[in-house]
Amino acid sequence: MPRTVVPFGPQHPVLPEPIHLTLHCEDEIIKEAVPAIGYVHRGLEKLAEIRDHNQMVQVVERVCGICSMIHAAAYCAAVEQILGIKPPPRAEYLRVVWSELHRMHSHLLWLGLYADAFGFESLFMHFWRIRERIMDVMEATAGNRVIISVNVVGGVRRDLTPEQQKWVLSEVDWVEKEVARLKDVMMNDYTVKKRTVGVGILSKEQALELGAAGPMLRGSGVAQDMRMTGYHAYGELGFEPVVETDGDSYARSNVRFREVLAAVDLVRQAMAKLPDSELATAYKGRPKGEAVMRVEQPRGELLYYVKSSGGKYLDRVRIRTPTFANIPPLCAVLPGLELADIPVVVLSMDPCISCTER
Amino acid sequence: MLDTLLFILIVLPFLAGLGCYVLRAEGVRSLIVVATGGILAAASVMLYFQTPFTYPVEASVQATLFGVSLDEIIMVADFLLLAVILYFGVRHKNAIIVALAILQGALGAYLEFGLIEHAPKAYPTFVIDTLALVMVLIISIVGSLICVFAIPYMKEHEHHLHLPASKQPRFFLVLVAFLGAMNGLVMANDLAYFYFFFEVTTLCSFLLIGHDETEIATKNAVRALWMNSLGGAALMIGIVWIYSELGTLEIAKVISQQHTSAAMLVALGLLCFAGFTKAAQMPFQSWLLGAMVAPTPVSALLHSSTMVKAGVYLVVRFAPAYADTNLGLAVALCGAFTFLGTAALAVGQSNGKKILAYSTISNLGLIVACAGIGTPTAITAAILIIIFHAVSKGLLFLCVGTIEHGIGSRDIEDMRGVYGKMPVTALITMAGVVTMILPPFGMLLGKWMAIESSAGSLFVIVMLALGSAITVLYWARWAGGLMSVEGGEKFKTESQAALTRAPLMILCFGAVVLSFLAPWIYSDMVVPLIKLSPYAVAAGGLQSGAGSFAVIPLFIVGLIGFGVAINALRKARSSHAFDAPYMAGIQSPAVAGAYTGPMNKPVVVTTGNYYLSAVFGEEKLTPYGNFAAIALLVLMFALGGLF
Amino acid sequence: MIDHIEDITAETLIGKVEALKKEGYRLVTMTATDLDAETVDLLYSFDKDLALMHLRLSAKKNAPAKSISGVYFAAFLVENEIREQFGLTFEGLVLDFGGALLLEDSVRPTPLCRYTVVEAKPEAPVAGA
Amino acid sequence: MLHMTGTILRNLFSQRATRLYPIEKREPFAEVRGELLFDVEKCTFCVRCQMACPSQCITVDRKAATWACDAFACVYCGICADTCPDGALSHAPAYRPVAREKSQMFYQGVLKEKPKKAAPAAAPAAAPAGESPKPEKAEA
Amino acid sequence: MQAFEIGLNPATFGWLLVGLLVAPVAGGLIAGVDRILTAKCQSRVGPPLLQPFYDAAKLWGKETKVSNVWIAFCSWMYFTAAATSCVMFFLQSDLLIIFFVQAVGAVFLVIGALSVPSPYSQIGGQRELLQIMAYEPLLILVFVGIFLATGSFNISAVYAMDKPLMLESGVVPMVLLFVVLGYALTIKLRKSPFDISGSHHAHQEIVRGVFTEYSGRYLALVEVAHWYEVVLVLGVVALFWATSWYAIVILLVLTYAAEILVDNITARLSWRAMLGKLWASGLALSFVSLAWLYAF
Amino acid sequence: MLDSFIKKSRIKSPWLLHFDCGSCNGCDIETLACLTPLYDVERFGIINVGNPKHADILLVTGCVNHRNKHVLKTIYDQMPEPKVVVAIGACGLTGGVFRDAYNVVGGVDKVIPVDVYVPGCPGKPEAIIDGVVEALGKLSEKQNAAAAAVAAE
Numbered sequence A: 001m002p003r004t005v006v007p008f009g010p011q012h013p014v015l016p017e018p019i020h021l022t023l024h025c026e027d028e029i030i031k032e033a034v035p036a037i038g039y040v041h042r043g044l045e046k047l048a049e050i051r052d053h054n055q056m057v058q059v060v061e062r063v064c065g066i067c068s069m070i071h072a073a074a075y076c077a078a079v080e081q082i083l084g085i086k087p088p089p090r091a092e093y094l095r096v097v098w099s100e101l102h103r104m105h106s107h108l109l110w111l112g113l114y115a116d117a118f119g120f121e122s123l124f125m126h127f128w129r130i131r132e133r134i135m136d137v138m139e140a141t142a143g144n145r146v147i148i149s150v151n152v153v154g155g156v157r158r159d160l161t162p163e164q165q166k167w168v169l170s171e172v173d174w175v176e177k178e179v180a181r182l183k184d185v186m187m188n189d190y191t192v193k194k195r196t197v198g199v200g201i202l203s204k205e206q207a208l209e210l211g212a213a214g215p216m217l218r219g220s221g222v223a224q225d226m227r228m229t230g231y232h233a234y235g236e237l238g239f240e241p242v243v244e245t246d247g248d249s250y251a252r253s254n255v256r257f258r259e260v261l262a263a264v265d266l267v268r269q270a271m272a273k274l275p276d277s278e279l280a281t282a283y284k285g286r287p288k289g290e291a292v293m294r295v296e297q298p299r300g301e302l303l304y305y306v307k308s309s310g311g312k313y314l315d316r317v318r319i320r321t322p323t324f325a326n327i328p329p330l331c332a333v334l335p336g337l338e339l340a341d342i343p344v345v346v347l348s349m350d351p352c353i354s355c356t357e358r
Numbered sequence B: 001m002l003d004t005l006l007f008i009l010i011v012l013p014f015l016a017g018l019g020c021y022v023l024r025a026e027g028v029r030s031l032i033v034v035a036t037g038g039i040l041a042a043a044s045v046m047l048y049f050q051t052p053f054t055y056p057v058e059a060s061v062q063a064t065l066f067g068v069s070l071d072e073i074i075m076v077a078d079f080l081l082l083a084v085i086l087y088f089g090v091r092h093k094n095a096i097i098v099a100l101a102i103l104q105g106a107l108g109a110y111l112e113f114g115l116i117e118h119a120p121k122a123y124p125t126f127v128i129d130t131l132a133l134v135m136v137l138i139i140s141i142v143g144s145l146i147c148v149f150a151i152p153y154m155k156e157h158e159h160h161l162h163l164p165a166s167k168q169p170r171f172f173l174v175l176v177a178f179l180g181a182m183n184g185l186v187m188a189n190d191l192a193y194f195y196f197f198f199e200v201t202t203l204c205s206f207l208l209i210g211h212d213e214t215e216i217a218t219k220n221a222v223r224a225l226w227m228n229s230l231g232g233a234a235l236m237i238g239i240v241w242i243y244s245e246l247g248t249l250e251i252a253k254v255i256s257q258q259h260t261s262a263a264m265l266v267a268l269g270l271l272c273f274a275g276f277t278k279a280a281q282m283p284f285q286s287w288l289l290g291a292m293v294a295p296t297p298v299s300a301l302l303h304s305s306t307m308v309k310a311g312v313y314l315v316v317r318f319a320p321a322y323a324d325t326n327l328g329l330a331v332a333l334c335g336a337f338t339f340l341g342t343a344a345l346a347v348g349q350s351n352g353k354k355i356l357a358y359s360t361i362s363n364l365g366l367i368v369a370c371a372g373i374g375t376p377t378a379i380t381a382a383i384l385i386i387i388f389h390a391v392s393k394g395l396l397f398l399c400v401g402t403i404e405h406g407i408g409s410r411d412i413e414d415m416r417g418v419y420g421k422m423p424v425t426a427l428i429t430m431a432g433v434v435t436m437i438l439p440p441f442g443m444l445l446g447k448w449m450a451i452e453s454s455a456g457s458l459f460v461i462v463m464l465a466l467g468s469a470i471t472v473l474y475w476a477r478w479a480g481g482l483m484s485v486e487g488g489e490k491f492k493t494e495s496q497a498a499l500t501r502a503p504l505m506i507l508c509f510g511a512v513v514l515s516f517l518a519p520w521i522y523s524d525m526v527v528p529l530i531k532l533s534p535y536a537v538a539a540g541g542l543q544s545g546a547g548s549f550a551v552i553p554l555f556i557v558g559l560i561g562f563g564v565a566i567n568a569l570r571k572a573r574s575s576h577a578f579d580a581p582y583m584a585g586i587q588s589p590a591v592a593g594a595y596t597g598p599m600n601k602p603v604v605v606t607t608g609n610y611y612l613s614a615v616f617g618e619e620k621l622t623p624y625g626n627f628a629a630i631a632l633l634v635l636m637f638a639l640g641g642l643f
Numbered sequence C: 001m002i003d004h005i006e007d008i009t010a011e012t013l014i015g016k017v018e019a020l021k022k023e024g025y026r027l028v029t030m031t032a033t034d035l036d037a038e039t040v041d042l043l044y045s046f047d048k049d050l051a052l053m054h055l056r057l058s059a060k061k062n063a064p065a066k067s068i069s070g071v072y073f074a075a076f077l078v079e080n081e082i083r084e085q086f087g088l089t090f091e092g093l094v095l096d097f098g099g100a101l102l103l104e105d106s107v108r109p110t111p112l113c114r115y116t117v118v119e120a121k122p123e124a125p126v127a128g129a
Numbered sequence D: 001m002l003h004m005t006g007t008i009l010r011n012l013f014s015q016r017a018t019r020l021y022p023i024e025k026r027e028p029f030a031e032v033r034g035e036l037l038f039d040v041e042k043c044t045f046c047v048r049c050q051m052a053c054p055s056q057c058i059t060v061d062r063k064a065a066t067w068a069c070d071a072f073a074c075v076y077c078g079i080c081a082d083t084c085p086d087g088a089l090s091h092a093p094a095y096r097p098v099a100r101e102k103s104q105m106f107y108q109g110v111l112k113e114k115p116k117k118a119a120p121a122a123a124p125a126a127a128p129a130g131e132s133p134k135p136e137k138a139e140a
Numbered sequence E: 001m002q003a004f005e006i007g008l009n010p011a012t013f014g015w016l017l018v019g020l021l022v023a024p025v026a027g028g029l030i031a032g033v034d035r036i037l038t039a040k041c042q043s044r045v046g047p048p049l050l051q052p053f054y055d056a057a058k059l060w061g062k063e064t065k066v067s068n069v070w071i072a073f074c075s076w077m078y079f080t081a082a083a084t085s086c087v088m089f090f091l092q093s094d095l096l097i098i099f100f101v102q103a104v105g106a107v108f109l110v111i112g113a114l115s116v117p118s119p120y121s122q123i124g125g126q127r128e129l130l131q132i133m134a135y136e137p138l139l140i141l142v143f144v145g146i147f148l149a150t151g152s153f154n155i156s157a158v159y160a161m162d163k164p165l166m167l168e169s170g171v172v173p174m175v176l177l178f179v180v181l182g183y184a185l186t187i188k189l190r191k192s193p194f195d196i197s198g199s200h201h202a203h204q205e206i207v208r209g210v211f212t213e214y215s216g217r218y219l220a221l222v223e224v225a226h227w228y229e230v231v232l233v234l235g236v237v238a239l240f241w242a243t244s245w246y247a248i249v250i251l252l253v254l255t256y257a258a259e260i261l262v263d264n265i266t267a268r269l270s271w272r273a274m275l276g277k278l279w280a281s282g283l284a285l286s287f288v289s290l291a292w293l294y295a296f
Numbered sequence F: 001m002l003d004s005f006i007k008k009s010r011i012k013s014p015w016l017l018h019f020d021c022g023s024c025n026g027c028d029i030e031t032l033a034c035l036t037p038l039y040d041v042e043r044f045g046i047i048n049v050g051n052p053k054h055a056d057i058l059l060v061t062g063c064v065n066h067r068n069k070h071v072l073k074t075i076y077d078q079m080p081e082p083k084v085v086v087a088i089g090a091c092g093l094t095g096g097v098f099r100d101a102y103n104v105v106g107g108v109d110k111v112i113p114v115d116v117y118v119p120g121c122p123g124k125p126e127a128i129i130d131g132v133v134e135a136l137g138k139l140s141e142k143q144n145a146a147a148a149a150v151a152a153e
Ligand code: NFV
Pocket: A063, A064, A065, A066, A067, A071, A106, A297, A298, A299, A300, A302, A320, A321, A322, A323, A324, A351, A352, A353, A354, A355, A356, F025
């Protein structure tokens, strides 16, 4: 049978970011999928050689505009490890608050894009409309909507005043209410299920074997969430990883959907427990040594490796992002799908190419 | 005058064929074929001015050929023919053919020597009404054009095969003689004659299909032979049965009234069955598909003007006899089912000739369905479809043949972008497709009539509705693919043998002009036959209480639109602002039709049609389709005979 | 400062990795760091039940390293990346992008090597003093 | 299949969510880090901002007493403002307006005696403060 | 039938002009209203009412660049066919013929798309064909239903009746047929869940599908042709209650509102699902209602 | 009359094509946010199209890397005249924080001509709207020349 070769991307409306897939299909069934990346590779790990470890906070925060704050937090935590300092407790809690806000905005953004991928425009609009509240919260509390730059080595730069806390909680309540209203659409709508249930199945074994991370892994039934390791202040908060077992796109979207609600809960918990303390720990000297730090990004486990020999600049900053880890599993599930499922499945892993390629 | 005409139309082709066979020089052969074609065409046109008439004019006079009674010649020839078929059956070790040939021989002998009282018959041997005329025109003009086309085609065909000795003499013998047999068949008023010519076409097609003598050709030829022998046997049984019921072999008599007795309906059912086999209706479609191995002119001939048309001619001819009976309904169901089933099968094909084959069967199904419905509008539809289908389908086969010789493939995937290489042929093909499926052209006129006249029959209409939608799918994607070239290359003229180009041009022109003339064809050809005028011809359109089709106004509007569109195309071509196709931003600057893919390597973009093989695949669909078709056939006899 | 780290050699690498896979470890990633003009430090990170485990290997730049993509398919991506950024080739790479995974030919090869600079690039920032 | 209906109908019959920017402009939040503002009078040309800026878009010339910033490369992180010991840098809550041409921030100050500030009268005259559209700088 | 019997009297001429000139304007306005309402459903403001006209005019004025000159040809053919079919509707011609003429446009749209070897336009073309294949039988069966109720395929016959079509033969079959028509309408309006071959909405896996390679004024033509088609299908909807202008307007408003609603509460199906759904439920519904009509 | 309507329509119907040229996503999600209810640029007749052949305004985000620059150029070339380009964010303007990274070209205007610059990191949705409005002004300036070209053809 004749094959149709589809150059899917790099410039493609369903892809917010450039990535390329060469798809060979027959009657729109994918027989072979070959990925190509490199359209967003900037090479910013190398910038560590010309930016000092403080400037690097801003650089790694710009690895990705969606999960930016958590990048910076993870990097700072790694450098703090090398320096042997601990941020003050309030900073740890604030990092949790902003991290979870980021997770909410990232997941809401994703849910919208995902809805768009199967042609549900009004749902996309709705999720993004809800998301704007979080953006407002970030702008008001941290001074910028997207890249909030609150982290510094040793702690955070910004604080939440009591009024701000109250306001944030009320905004978060609103978001929770609105999101919960869409639960039925995401989980029970006939057309949505038709497009997602059983599409792009990744079994538990495959997920582990291929090194999947985050919701991709949890959607396949593996309860693995870096927050369980208790970094920042997560150890002091009640937290259960969200797990689904079917391993299909529907399961993955459910994981993210439920994580939005879980994030709301974590924000509330953190706010309730917010301790009083300094915002940042002062330190002297330059880092010397190496450290590995893992945190949970919206897309899964993020790993920072930082090495320094005490000079002005760091020796090496290595970022292993969750999407990078999720590419092999993605390649494994593509063959056999329909062309129309490609956006759904590609998005169900929640690709973030700027993270992947750095 | 009349006997000369009949002689030219029926006997001349046989003689010309023999001439080709005996005088083996290529030039002579070409001359004979072209001349015969011309004479046949001229004769058929002259026939037009004589119609209707019977021959001999005096019913009591007996027709003779060179002084010998024609009846006797036919009788002897009949047995000879069966003997030849028997011979082939034995030679190819096919028990079915042998058994059927013996059965037919026995029945024929029983009929000739047991049943018939050999008194001089009191009815004319040939009756030429407008239906016969339509058929003769198609056979003699379209058929002749195909024979002419075959001259350069076969030369090239044999060139590819590197044969030690040319087999063309035999080929043209059969090809040209075929036309004579068909002419005889459609004009015969005597079932015995009809049977004879019917069997001649069977034999001719067998010989033509097996012409290349490859293993597959022989296999398919044998299959065609046994399936058609089945039809021959059914025809023979039917004839015997009719004779025993009515005591006559006169066709005009049989169809002069409606029959309602179970016995007659079963007999007529057998006739229809014979028609189904010949017209390759499901479940007999496989022989016609197998026939695709033959050189393309053969396919063109079998599909457009001869052979399969004999089958539908039979069904349509006898339609008045079973109109308004359960048999009629059953025939309509069978036809509609074939229409739908083979249209669906065509979707799964990428072989251009197979698509054409399925489409032929599908359209024949439509004709059969109309015959089964049997109302005046339905018969009108049937006749119009016969005409327009012959022209367009003949054209399309010739196009495929030409393209095949040009690009070395008959696969529609390989025909993508043929416009870049063979623009004229591609355009003609496009025109052929358009005349097949779109208004205001004749095929669609016929389909419209078919749908409107079967609107009263639930199952039939549902199948027709589905089938016609599927039809659009497989034609349109083909036509679109032909044009699939990048950029705006200059229109290159394409050189072609005159004998190739002329038939293409004439048929293409004919398809368009005939469509334009549809209202007049209707009032000239159809009205005299059905002796009714279900449609009023007004303002260049056809109207009935149930609907209206403004042929001429649509043509005019279409022409204006076409003119504007062509003008836009010219402008676009001359502006030279061409742009690479959209390929997600990575069109390769270096390699045409490619993009820069993984690892920075160029990837050539290929595209393929959808064949929906999971549903419409031949292997998937054929068993179910055949099963259902057989069930319908059983139903047909049951309905006809029992209720 | 990194817990659970084990030094290995090129010979023991594959065996060790296979053993880890049997134990149910998941490959997290590999990290390459330029040590000096000859050697690259390769750090393999594995995870089981949220605990990390590392293997450390000093690879010579001029000799191909062993690929573990035969054991963990997922390693192909990061090995390709390392090859492109450090010029270290891998033996037995199941899917080789031939050095064109991320970078165009026009860009300096092995950009992440600190010590074998192919083409000096001014490190001074634009608005430098 | 009708799960979205409620939401849709509610939207249809309630106030739309759209902010009609640019017709109606919302007050920016107080602490937004918008356009970078520089007060040449406060600056001591100590170069700390240049050292800290992660985007490295500030160029301070201690000797010539100039302060320049490639404003289009600024990433609005606010580090410079945090670093500046003299409060010469701050952020406006609104963003820098869009432009058809690239421009530079360039200020000419007067050298001041280390601890003390220069006479206020001298500064404004010497400072052709403002932004000069200038072709983009050559980059490495 | 009447259409040509009335000949060239002023009324005919008037309707001709309505079909030719008023219809596209109406179609454009409907598209404008549609966009505003859709925006409202999504809690947005949406574009100005005249936006579709701005879009078309802008496209008309753009530089014309094509990958294959057949695009130019096919866009004009599509336009001509759509306009003709719409005019024929207002001349109360034969429903079947009107739709066959409309199919000419659809087929040329596809041929144009297939004439460019870009995978997206090719896929769009193929999908468009599948859509045609999905809705054509349904429409034909709806027309057959109308025929069974009125005894003619001519639209004039519908107007000649004094009872609304919907109430003919005891409501049920006609309402079922109306639902079937709704399926076809959704496809023709290119609305979710059946906006498969090229939706108005950009974020689709096949970019703009069948329209990918149409650009500039050729895209403008395609847009305007689409307005004609919208008016045409809505015209068929109106036939179901054509006894009074009020009824027509109410029916149209309700139907269109339902389309917008469906568009906003469903995801896009894949073409396999579409074909299955339309053929299974669409055919079943029309079969039942036709059987009902035959029986009574 | 038609001519003037077309002219008027040009600035009333700007169709956008957004291309991420190696950005961190920050600017992209802000661009996308412009389409969503709170900002709803469809008010200005803006549609986000996925196909350069249909676009009037090209929004580019990101610092342009060496692989992507070819894509950017191709897309730009495929857009029919009249067209304008808006570069968004510090990255799109100059390369932003990434200017000195080895795979960064830095600034959209190094590859294609840019008409409007939207500063920010990321450019806020409001700023992006401003940018588009500014671009429309530019478009209407450009349109006379282009209209002449179309008329000539
Ligand atoms: N979540 C996240 Fe990142 C990180 N790290 C991911 O791949 O988004 Ni841009």
